Amino acid sequence: MTIAxxxxxxxxxxxVRPSTLLRALAADAALVAVGAGLVAVLAQVIVPMWPVPITGQTLGVLLVGASLGAVRGAASLALYAGLGLVGLPVMAPQTDGSHITGLALLATPSFGYVIGFVVAALVVGRLSELQWDRKVPRAIVAFVAGSxxxxAVGLPWLAAVLSTLGVAQGPALLTATLQAGILPFLxxxxxxxxxxxxxxxxxxxxxxxxxRAKRD
Structure with missing residues:
Protein backbone atom coordinates (compact mmCIF):
# COMPACT_ATOMS: atom_id res chain seq x y z
CA MET A 1 0.00 0.00 0.00
CA THR A 2 1.38 3.39 -1.02
CA ILE A 3 0.69 6.26 1.35
CA ALA A 4 0.53 9.94 0.60
CA VAL A 16 12.29 10.20 6.97
CA ARG A 17 9.51 10.00 4.39
CA PRO A 18 8.59 6.35 3.73
CA SER A 19 6.41 5.63 0.72
CA THR A 20 4.44 2.65 2.05
CA LEU A 21 2.65 1.79 5.27
CA LEU A 22 5.03 -1.09 5.97
CA ARG A 23 8.05 1.13 5.53
CA ALA A 24 6.44 3.78 7.73
CA LEU A 25 5.99 1.25 10.55
CA ALA A 26 9.55 0.05 10.15
CA ALA A 27 10.81 3.63 10.17
CA ASP A 28 8.86 4.40 13.34
CA ALA A 29 10.33 1.35 15.07
CA ALA A 30 13.84 2.32 13.99
CA LEU A 31 13.40 5.91 15.17
CA VAL A 32 12.16 4.75 18.57
CA ALA A 33 15.17 2.45 18.92
CA VAL A 34 17.63 5.15 17.81
CA GLY A 35 16.13 7.60 20.30
CA ALA A 36 16.55 5.11 23.14
CA GLY A 37 20.11 4.47 22.02
CA LEU A 38 20.93 8.18 21.98
CA VAL A 39 19.73 8.63 25.56
CA ALA A 40 21.66 5.52 26.63
CA VAL A 41 24.85 6.94 25.13
CA LEU A 42 24.35 10.35 26.74
CA ALA A 43 23.70 8.63 30.07
CA GLN A 44 27.36 7.58 30.03
CA VAL A 45 28.45 11.24 29.84
CA ILE A 46 28.54 11.75 33.57
CA VAL A 47 29.79 13.85 36.44
CA PRO A 48 29.60 11.35 39.33
CA MET A 49 27.53 12.54 42.26
CA TRP A 50 25.37 10.93 44.91
CA PRO A 51 22.45 10.41 45.02
CA VAL A 52 21.82 11.74 41.50
CA PRO A 53 24.67 12.19 38.97
CA ILE A 54 24.91 14.91 36.35
CA THR A 55 24.54 13.35 32.89
CA GLY A 56 23.71 14.24 29.31
CA GLN A 57 20.41 12.38 29.47
CA THR A 58 18.16 15.41 29.74
CA LEU A 59 19.51 16.87 26.51
CA GLY A 60 18.84 13.54 24.79
CA VAL A 61 15.30 13.40 26.17
CA LEU A 62 14.50 16.89 24.90
CA LEU A 63 15.93 16.22 21.45
CA VAL A 64 14.26 12.83 21.11
CA GLY A 65 10.86 14.12 22.21
CA ALA A 66 11.01 17.14 19.93
CA SER A 67 12.36 15.24 16.93
CA LEU A 68 10.08 12.20 17.11
CA GLY A 69 6.84 13.70 18.41
CA ALA A 70 4.66 12.71 21.33
CA VAL A 71 3.95 9.02 20.72
CA ARG A 72 7.30 7.97 19.26
CA GLY A 73 9.20 10.14 21.74
CA ALA A 74 7.42 8.67 24.75
CA ALA A 75 7.79 5.17 23.30
CA SER A 76 11.53 5.73 22.84
CA LEU A 77 12.03 6.75 26.47
CA ALA A 78 9.77 3.93 27.68
CA LEU A 79 11.98 1.56 25.68
CA TYR A 80 15.05 3.08 27.32
CA ALA A 81 13.59 2.52 30.79
CA GLY A 82 12.53 -1.00 29.83
CA LEU A 83 16.01 -1.90 28.61
CA GLY A 84 17.41 -0.98 31.99
CA LEU A 85 14.73 -2.92 33.84
CA VAL A 86 15.41 -6.09 31.85
CA GLY A 87 19.09 -5.94 32.71
CA LEU A 88 20.96 -3.94 30.08
CA PRO A 89 23.56 -1.40 31.34
CA VAL A 90 21.97 1.65 29.71
CA MET A 91 21.55 3.85 32.78
CA ALA A 92 24.14 6.25 34.16
CA PRO A 93 27.01 4.38 35.82
CA GLN A 94 27.68 4.50 39.55
CA THR A 95 30.65 6.34 41.02
CA ASP A 96 32.75 3.16 40.69
CA GLY A 97 31.81 2.72 37.02
CA SER A 98 29.40 -0.16 37.58
CA HIS A 99 25.79 -0.19 36.38
CA ILE A 100 22.69 -0.98 38.38
CA THR A 101 20.29 -2.97 36.22
CA GLY A 102 17.06 -4.94 36.48
CA LEU A 103 14.44 -4.37 39.13
CA ALA A 104 17.11 -2.99 41.47
CA LEU A 105 16.74 0.23 39.51
CA LEU A 106 13.39 0.81 41.19
CA ALA A 107 15.18 1.40 44.49
CA THR A 108 17.69 3.91 43.10
CA PRO A 109 17.27 7.61 43.90
CA SER A 110 17.41 8.63 40.24
CA PHE A 111 14.90 6.23 38.67
CA GLY A 112 12.06 8.70 39.19
CA TYR A 113 13.81 10.99 36.72
CA VAL A 114 13.80 8.16 34.18
CA ILE A 115 10.03 7.89 34.55
CA GLY A 116 9.88 11.64 34.15
CA PHE A 117 11.78 11.28 30.87
CA VAL A 118 8.81 9.44 29.35
CA VAL A 119 6.33 12.13 30.37
CA ALA A 120 8.67 14.94 29.31
CA ALA A 121 9.20 13.39 25.87
CA LEU A 122 5.43 13.07 25.47
CA VAL A 123 4.81 16.73 26.32
CA VAL A 124 7.77 18.15 24.39
CA GLY A 125 6.82 15.96 21.45
CA ARG A 126 3.27 17.25 21.49
CA LEU A 127 4.48 20.86 21.64
CA SER A 128 6.72 20.14 18.66
CA GLU A 129 3.73 18.75 16.77
CA LEU A 130 2.15 22.15 17.43
CA GLN A 131 5.29 23.72 15.87
CA TRP A 132 6.83 25.04 19.07
CA ASP A 133 10.20 23.73 17.86
CA ARG A 134 10.30 25.92 14.75
CA LYS A 135 11.33 29.19 16.45
CA VAL A 136 13.96 29.64 19.15
CA PRO A 137 11.90 31.41 21.87
CA ARG A 138 9.03 28.91 21.85
CA ALA A 139 11.44 26.00 21.51
CA ILE A 140 13.29 27.11 24.65
CA VAL A 141 9.98 27.43 26.54
CA ALA A 142 9.02 23.90 25.44
CA PHE A 143 12.34 22.46 26.58
CA VAL A 144 12.27 24.29 29.91
CA ALA A 145 8.78 22.82 30.41
CA GLY A 146 10.19 19.37 29.62
CA SER A 147 12.95 19.80 32.19
CA ALA A 152 8.20 17.11 39.01
CA VAL A 153 8.30 13.32 38.66
CA GLY A 154 11.85 12.71 39.85
CA LEU A 155 11.88 14.72 43.07
CA PRO A 156 9.07 12.86 44.89
CA TRP A 157 10.74 9.55 43.98
CA LEU A 158 14.06 10.87 45.26
CA ALA A 159 12.43 12.03 48.50
CA ALA A 160 10.86 8.61 49.05
CA VAL A 161 14.20 6.85 48.56
CA LEU A 162 16.07 9.28 50.81
CA SER A 163 13.43 8.77 53.47
CA THR A 164 13.69 4.99 53.14
CA LEU A 165 17.47 5.18 53.45
CA GLY A 166 17.12 7.30 56.58
CA VAL A 167 19.01 10.22 55.06
CA ALA A 168 16.43 12.72 56.31
CA GLN A 169 12.92 12.88 57.70
CA GLY A 170 10.26 15.52 58.18
CA PRO A 171 11.08 19.11 57.15
CA ALA A 172 14.73 18.20 56.64
CA LEU A 173 13.68 15.78 53.90
CA LEU A 174 12.45 18.61 51.68
CA THR A 175 15.72 20.48 52.09
CA ALA A 176 17.77 17.35 51.40
CA THR A 177 15.71 16.53 48.33
CA LEU A 178 16.07 19.99 46.81
CA GLN A 179 19.78 20.14 47.59
CA ALA A 180 20.43 16.72 46.08
CA GLY A 181 17.87 16.61 43.30
CA ILE A 182 17.51 20.04 41.74
CA LEU A 183 20.00 22.70 42.84
CA PRO A 184 23.12 21.06 41.32
CA PHE A 185 21.37 20.65 37.96
CA LEU A 186 19.65 23.99 37.32
CA ARG A 212 13.49 24.98 -1.63
CA ALA A 213 16.56 23.72 -3.46
CA LYS A 214 14.64 20.66 -4.66
CA ARG A 215 11.84 22.82 -6.01
CA ASP A 216 14.20 25.24 -7.83
Whole structure:
Protein backbone atom coordinates (compact mmCIF):
# COMPACT_ATOMS: atom_id res chain seq x y z
CA MET A 1 0.00 0.00 0.00
CA THR A 2 1.38 3.39 -1.02
CA ILE A 3 0.69 6.26 1.35
CA ALA A 4 0.53 9.94 0.60
CA UNK A 5 3.23 12.05 2.24
CA UNK A 6 1.55 14.47 4.66
CA UNK A 7 3.14 17.73 5.73
CA UNK A 8 5.84 16.91 8.31
CA UNK A 9 4.63 17.43 11.89
CA UNK A 10 8.01 16.95 13.55
CA UNK A 11 11.60 16.84 12.38
CA UNK A 12 11.68 13.05 11.96
CA UNK A 13 8.75 13.28 9.52
CA UNK A 14 10.69 15.79 7.45
CA UNK A 15 13.84 13.66 7.35
CA VAL A 16 12.29 10.20 6.97
CA ARG A 17 9.51 10.00 4.39
CA PRO A 18 8.59 6.35 3.73
CA SER A 19 6.41 5.63 0.72
CA THR A 20 4.44 2.65 2.05
CA LEU A 21 2.65 1.79 5.27
CA LEU A 22 5.03 -1.09 5.97
CA ARG A 23 8.05 1.13 5.53
CA ALA A 24 6.44 3.78 7.73
CA LEU A 25 5.99 1.25 10.55
CA ALA A 26 9.55 0.05 10.15
CA ALA A 27 10.81 3.63 10.17
CA ASP A 28 8.86 4.40 13.34
CA ALA A 29 10.33 1.35 15.07
CA ALA A 30 13.84 2.32 13.99
CA LEU A 31 13.40 5.91 15.17
CA VAL A 32 12.16 4.75 18.57
CA ALA A 33 15.17 2.45 18.92
CA VAL A 34 17.63 5.15 17.81
CA GLY A 35 16.13 7.60 20.30
CA ALA A 36 16.55 5.11 23.14
CA GLY A 37 20.11 4.47 22.02
CA LEU A 38 20.93 8.18 21.98
CA VAL A 39 19.73 8.63 25.56
CA ALA A 40 21.66 5.52 26.63
CA VAL A 41 24.85 6.94 25.13
CA LEU A 42 24.35 10.35 26.74
CA ALA A 43 23.70 8.63 30.07
CA GLN A 44 27.36 7.58 30.03
CA VAL A 45 28.45 11.24 29.84
CA ILE A 46 28.54 11.75 33.57
CA VAL A 47 29.79 13.85 36.44
CA PRO A 48 29.60 11.35 39.33
CA MET A 49 27.53 12.54 42.26
CA TRP A 50 25.37 10.93 44.91
CA PRO A 51 22.45 10.41 45.02
CA VAL A 52 21.82 11.74 41.50
CA PRO A 53 24.67 12.19 38.97
CA ILE A 54 24.91 14.91 36.35
CA THR A 55 24.54 13.35 32.89
CA GLY A 56 23.71 14.24 29.31
CA GLN A 57 20.41 12.38 29.47
CA THR A 58 18.16 15.41 29.74
CA LEU A 59 19.51 16.87 26.51
CA GLY A 60 18.84 13.54 24.79
CA VAL A 61 15.30 13.40 26.17
CA LEU A 62 14.50 16.89 24.90
CA LEU A 63 15.93 16.22 21.45
CA VAL A 64 14.26 12.83 21.11
CA GLY A 65 10.86 14.12 22.21
CA ALA A 66 11.01 17.14 19.93
CA SER A 67 12.36 15.24 16.93
CA LEU A 68 10.08 12.20 17.11
CA GLY A 69 6.84 13.70 18.41
CA ALA A 70 4.66 12.71 21.33
CA VAL A 71 3.95 9.02 20.72
CA ARG A 72 7.30 7.97 19.26
CA GLY A 73 9.20 10.14 21.74
CA ALA A 74 7.42 8.67 24.75
CA ALA A 75 7.79 5.17 23.30
CA SER A 76 11.53 5.73 22.84
CA LEU A 77 12.03 6.75 26.47
CA ALA A 78 9.77 3.93 27.68
CA LEU A 79 11.98 1.56 25.68
CA TYR A 80 15.05 3.08 27.32
CA ALA A 81 13.59 2.52 30.79
CA GLY A 82 12.53 -1.00 29.83
CA LEU A 83 16.01 -1.90 28.61
CA GLY A 84 17.41 -0.98 31.99
CA LEU A 85 14.73 -2.92 33.84
CA VAL A 86 15.41 -6.09 31.85
CA GLY A 87 19.09 -5.94 32.71
CA LEU A 88 20.96 -3.94 30.08
CA PRO A 89 23.56 -1.40 31.34
CA VAL A 90 21.97 1.65 29.71
CA MET A 91 21.55 3.85 32.78
CA ALA A 92 24.14 6.25 34.16
CA PRO A 93 27.01 4.38 35.82
CA GLN A 94 27.68 4.50 39.55
CA THR A 95 30.65 6.34 41.02
CA ASP A 96 32.75 3.16 40.69
CA GLY A 97 31.81 2.72 37.02
CA SER A 98 29.40 -0.16 37.58
CA HIS A 99 25.79 -0.19 36.38
CA ILE A 100 22.69 -0.98 38.38
CA THR A 101 20.29 -2.97 36.22
CA GLY A 102 17.06 -4.94 36.48
CA LEU A 103 14.44 -4.37 39.13
CA ALA A 104 17.11 -2.99 41.47
CA LEU A 105 16.74 0.23 39.51
CA LEU A 106 13.39 0.81 41.19
CA ALA A 107 15.18 1.40 44.49
CA THR A 108 17.69 3.91 43.10
CA PRO A 109 17.27 7.61 43.90
CA SER A 110 17.41 8.63 40.24
CA PHE A 111 14.90 6.23 38.67
CA GLY A 112 12.06 8.70 39.19
CA TYR A 113 13.81 10.99 36.72
CA VAL A 114 13.80 8.16 34.18
CA ILE A 115 10.03 7.89 34.55
CA GLY A 116 9.88 11.64 34.15
CA PHE A 117 11.78 11.28 30.87
CA VAL A 118 8.81 9.44 29.35
CA VAL A 119 6.33 12.13 30.37
CA ALA A 120 8.67 14.94 29.31
CA ALA A 121 9.20 13.39 25.87
CA LEU A 122 5.43 13.07 25.47
CA VAL A 123 4.81 16.73 26.32
CA VAL A 124 7.77 18.15 24.39
CA GLY A 125 6.82 15.96 21.45
CA ARG A 126 3.27 17.25 21.49
CA LEU A 127 4.48 20.86 21.64
CA SER A 128 6.72 20.14 18.66
CA GLU A 129 3.73 18.75 16.77
CA LEU A 130 2.15 22.15 17.43
CA GLN A 131 5.29 23.72 15.87
CA TRP A 132 6.83 25.04 19.07
CA ASP A 133 10.20 23.73 17.86
CA ARG A 134 10.30 25.92 14.75
CA LYS A 135 11.33 29.19 16.45
CA VAL A 136 13.96 29.64 19.15
CA PRO A 137 11.90 31.41 21.87
CA ARG A 138 9.03 28.91 21.85
CA ALA A 139 11.44 26.00 21.51
CA ILE A 140 13.29 27.11 24.65
CA VAL A 141 9.98 27.43 26.54
CA ALA A 142 9.02 23.90 25.44
CA PHE A 143 12.34 22.46 26.58
CA VAL A 144 12.27 24.29 29.91
CA ALA A 145 8.78 22.82 30.41
CA GLY A 146 10.19 19.37 29.62
CA SER A 147 12.95 19.80 32.19
CA UNK A 148 10.40 20.96 34.79
CA UNK A 149 8.34 17.82 34.19
CA UNK A 150 11.39 15.62 34.80
CA UNK A 151 11.90 17.34 38.16
CA ALA A 152 8.20 17.11 39.01
CA VAL A 153 8.30 13.32 38.66
CA GLY A 154 11.85 12.71 39.85
CA LEU A 155 11.88 14.72 43.07
CA PRO A 156 9.07 12.86 44.89
CA TRP A 157 10.74 9.55 43.98
CA LEU A 158 14.06 10.87 45.26
CA ALA A 159 12.43 12.03 48.50
CA ALA A 160 10.86 8.61 49.05
CA VAL A 161 14.20 6.85 48.56
CA LEU A 162 16.07 9.28 50.81
CA SER A 163 13.43 8.77 53.47
CA THR A 164 13.69 4.99 53.14
CA LEU A 165 17.47 5.18 53.45
CA GLY A 166 17.12 7.30 56.58
CA VAL A 167 19.01 10.22 55.06
CA ALA A 168 16.43 12.72 56.31
CA GLN A 169 12.92 12.88 57.70
CA GLY A 170 10.26 15.52 58.18
CA PRO A 171 11.08 19.11 57.15
CA ALA A 172 14.73 18.20 56.64
CA LEU A 173 13.68 15.78 53.90
CA LEU A 174 12.45 18.61 51.68
CA THR A 175 15.72 20.48 52.09
CA ALA A 176 17.77 17.35 51.40
CA THR A 177 15.71 16.53 48.33
CA LEU A 178 16.07 19.99 46.81
CA GLN A 179 19.78 20.14 47.59
CA ALA A 180 20.43 16.72 46.08
CA GLY A 181 17.87 16.61 43.30
CA ILE A 182 17.51 20.04 41.74
CA LEU A 183 20.00 22.70 42.84
CA PRO A 184 23.12 21.06 41.32
CA PHE A 185 21.37 20.65 37.96
CA LEU A 186 19.65 23.99 37.32
CA UNK A 187 22.50 25.66 35.44
CA UNK A 188 23.28 22.59 33.35
CA UNK A 189 19.63 22.02 32.47
CA UNK A 190 19.25 25.66 31.48
CA UNK A 191 22.23 25.27 29.14
CA UNK A 192 20.75 22.04 27.72
CA UNK A 193 17.42 23.77 27.08
CA UNK A 194 19.23 26.59 25.28
CA UNK A 195 21.22 24.12 23.17
CA UNK A 196 18.14 22.13 22.23
CA UNK A 197 16.19 25.34 21.66
CA UNK A 198 18.79 26.45 19.14
CA UNK A 199 19.39 23.09 17.44
CA UNK A 200 15.78 22.28 16.51
CA UNK A 201 14.97 25.58 14.75
CA UNK A 202 18.35 25.37 13.01
CA UNK A 203 17.53 21.86 11.80
CA UNK A 204 14.15 23.03 10.52
CA UNK A 205 15.85 25.89 8.67
CA UNK A 206 18.07 23.32 7.00
CA UNK A 207 15.05 21.20 6.01
CA UNK A 208 13.32 24.20 4.48
CA UNK A 209 16.48 25.16 2.59
CA UNK A 210 16.79 21.64 1.14
CA UNK A 211 13.11 21.61 0.13
CA ARG A 212 13.49 24.98 -1.63
CA ALA A 213 16.56 23.72 -3.46
CA LYS A 214 14.64 20.66 -4.66
CA ARG A 215 11.84 22.82 -6.01
CA ASP A 216 14.20 25.24 -7.83
Missing amino acids: APAPRVLADAL AIIY LGDAVKALIAGALLPLAWAGVRAVD
